[in-house]
Amino acid sequence: MRGWWRELAGLVLPVACVGCGRPRVEWCDACGDELCGDPPRRVRPSPEPSGLPVVYATAPYESAVRAALLAHKERGGLGLAGALGAALASAVRAGAGSRGPDGARAPGGGTGPGPLLLVPVPSARRAVAARGHDPGRRIALAAARELRRTGTPARVVPVLRQGRAVADQSGLGARQRRANLSGALEVVAGGDRLLAGGRVVLVDDLMTTGASLAEAARAIGAQGVVAGGDADGQSGGPRKITGPGTRWAAVVSASPSAFGINPELLASARRYR
Template sequence: MLDLILPLECGGCGAPSTKWCDACATTFKVHTDEPHLVTPRIDPGVPVFALGRYAGARRQAIVAVKEHGRRDLVVPLGRALALGIHQLESWGILETPCTIVPAPTRTLAARRRGGDPVTRIAQRATKDHPGITVTQALKTKAMVRDSVGLTSADRERNLAGRIKLTKEVAGDVLLVDDIVTTGATAREAVRALQNTGAKVRALLTLAQA
């Protein structure tokens, strides 16, 4: 009866009567060789790691969180990100204490989504890790367009010099994002952080497009 009034469906595959099915949970398992090192078309100047391809259940879950208000999916996405962070620590790429800085999102997009989903996912991922703090320290300046449909060159021009630091961040930093596409956002974010002396160790994303 409750399903008829408030129908549940899996955020990854649409299966009924569940928010997150076992099959989709399996696709988010992080294996010993993951996250994978990837090479965006635009080099951000730091290693870039992705937990999987932007496809299937992974893509659907990210879209559901960002565009359809599925805050319940922050839990499985946060768990996957937490495992990725643990892997980077075990490989010696990341050491604690450190700061996680979510990649910036456009102000209008964040307002429409009721906040920044990437920040919520990062906070969930690190809630039990006393050596890691999450700081929203980056913001896009005015006139930045939505990057959907833009070419690599257009994305680069769109973001050039338009990401600014809103809070001072010192020491080791892990930049996190939901998706890495061309690497344009990552490069400008890394520049903004490095200009104030922060040591950006890597970028970790949930998916690579």
């Protein structure tokens, strides 16, 4: 009901762009360019947690992009799911088509048989209850629709859940986040069958330290999930995933430092622009 009221209110009340404040539009074209104007890139947090899959992101977590993700997650900006889902879809495509420096397909990518299976990193139940929706899953569903619209078979497979309570991640450092999440996620009963015959890609709205994605990959690998295709995403039939579980992930946004951007220099450049 909370979500319905928010959507109804958005139809009758004046709105402003969450990124720049431009009136009568929730998300303007200029802020859209900030979100999707550049091609997605592979991102790496520092330090990089053990078991982190290859991650692609669309835009640094700053300015209008940060405002949009916070508005969607915490302030009921449900109408932003379409734009954020399209951004996530572009990061998924980047991972699917990626090649290593030697020209070989990147692990987990490729154009092999079977649909793309988008596995959202789950939010805590109490957070979903407080927000009135699951932002990561909502964005994943929008991304799957965008991928199908552009000819890529894809569906959302929410097979991960929290097997134990975890502390609020806000305010925790990289090492503390890894300890907080260690062993916290698990695959639901029957999840291995749901993931059979497709190419698994972990998805989330944001990557900061990479702890959540690394734990999600561990949980899938610990289950011995069956996935279609070989290590290069080519044909070869179902196989047991070993090691980290899945080596491919996509997010809407990541910390500027994960893009190789120095946040202090960026802030300085903005002040004098």
